[in-house]
Ligand SMILES: Cc1cc2nc3c(=O)[nH]c(=O)nc-3n(C[C@H](O)[C@H](O)[C@H](O)COP(=O)(O)OP(=O)(O)OC[C@H]3O[C@@H](n4cnc5c(N)ncnc54)[C@H](O)[C@@H]3O)c2cc1C
């Protein structure tokens with residue numbers, strides 16, 4: 087599973103960080119950093135939730 | 150007071166138990182409905198899922214309707230919530246139709262005059278804009294709720310020059326005003342409250358939001374109501390309660406919404422400014438409700454609430470749909486409400502449930518910079534976090550609220566990070 091963020095859509099509101107801080111981090115510069123682009127399979131429910139809850143639909147999962 | 154259900158966090162959402170219904174029917178095929186259907190399918194529910202909605206478009210997202218789509222930056226397709234491929238992959242069925250009645254005992258709904266059976270039902274019929282008593286029917290007078298509303302306003306903005314008057318400085322009105330300003334239009338907002346949004350944000354932060362309009366060249370008239378709109382076929386003037394008249398080429402009315410519950414009148418469900426649900430989102434036997442239409446007991450706040458925010462529709466949609474697959478002992482829905490609003494170049498966010506007279510402490514930035522985060526508290530207990538262009542902080546302090554932290558905890562976090 088590979089996490090892809092469309093940075094043109096992302097507005098750094100940190101919803102994804104709230105769901106999975108081990109994968110997403112919005113830093114002091116207000117940019118989103120993906121800490122782990124290939125999280126393990128057991129993270130899938132959280133990643134699915136991040137995809138659904140991102141208000142900008144900026145996150146996608148490539149198999 | 151609705152029954153409050155039982156707190157039982159140990160329920161494993163991914164293993165449907167004996168209560169698994171033969172099929173799930175969702176009425177209202179928008180954010181809450183679609184996200185609910187997706188959630189149970191992802192969890193492994195295999196039965197048929199049918200979504201009935203009265204809009205002919207594939208489900209789309211509403212927030213861009215007052216922002217990017219209205220501005221013409223996005224084509225409507227970009228606001229789609231789900232595409233045809235995903236619909237097929239998830240095995241969802243969409244049906245266009247208007248639900249007109251519910252028979253809870255007989256487990257049937259009336260759609261376009263025909264009764265059909267359901268096994269488990271999710272109600273997510275959302276809300277519609279409140280309209281003005283007088284003048285709403287004139288050409289050039291708009292509301293913004295649906296894609297068709299948005300496109301009609303956009304077309305009007307394309308061809309009709311002159312001032313745009315926005316009635317109501319709530320979030321939708323403020324966003325529409327900002328977008329019209331961004332298109333170079335003269336804009337006036339008329340708001341009946343002395344300070345816009347004061348009921349939600351309190352006077353101090355409401356005043357900052359008001360100032361943003363003026364700094365961007367939008368005229369803001371507060372403390373006066375609109376008495377009527379007038380014109381000959383097309384709107385020409387807006388009459389205010391204090392006798393003033395404003396010329397208007399286009400009027401947008403943003404004075405709140407009304408939950409779509411009329412079709413449930415006469416059903417066994419309790420309707421009271423929304424579909425009344427227990428703490429788990431159950432509204433009746435085999436019936437749940439979610440999103441803008443649902444009023445439920447949020448045990449975290451010990452309050453019955455109806456929340457008109459995007460994130461709530463997503464979360465509650467998933468929670469309520471799962472509730473249909475769970476028996477007694479299903480978990481309560483106890484979120485900390487959160488929303489955002491984009492106006493001009495400012496991103497506003499609020500998490501929590503502050504009252505307008507709660508104490509306010511700025512934890513980063515300042516009002517003057519128009520870039521700050523401030524916590525609300527009552528008697529030392531954190532009740533909310535507001536951010537203007539400070540998204541990360543909002544989520545950070547929302548985490549504190551989640552932990553039941555105090556104002557002191559928030560202030561010491563502020564001290565650490567400054
Ligand atoms: C212009 C705009 C901008 C917004 N911006 C933001 C924002 O920036 N941030 C934020 O947090 N929130 C925002 N929101 C709020 C957010 O979009 C709503 O909270 C969300 O859409 C609620 O979803 P829902 O599925 O509960 O209801 P809705 O989206 O209202 O969907 C209900 C659906 O049910 C259908 N329906 C109704 N009655 C029937 C019936 N009898 N039979 C069949 N179908 C029926 C309706 O046509 C509709 O398609 C905005 C809303 C609007 C309108």
Ligand code: SF4
Nearest residue numbers: 096097099100102140
């Ligand atoms: S939730 Fe979406 S918009 Fe928000 S920071 Fe994450 S990717 Fe960006």
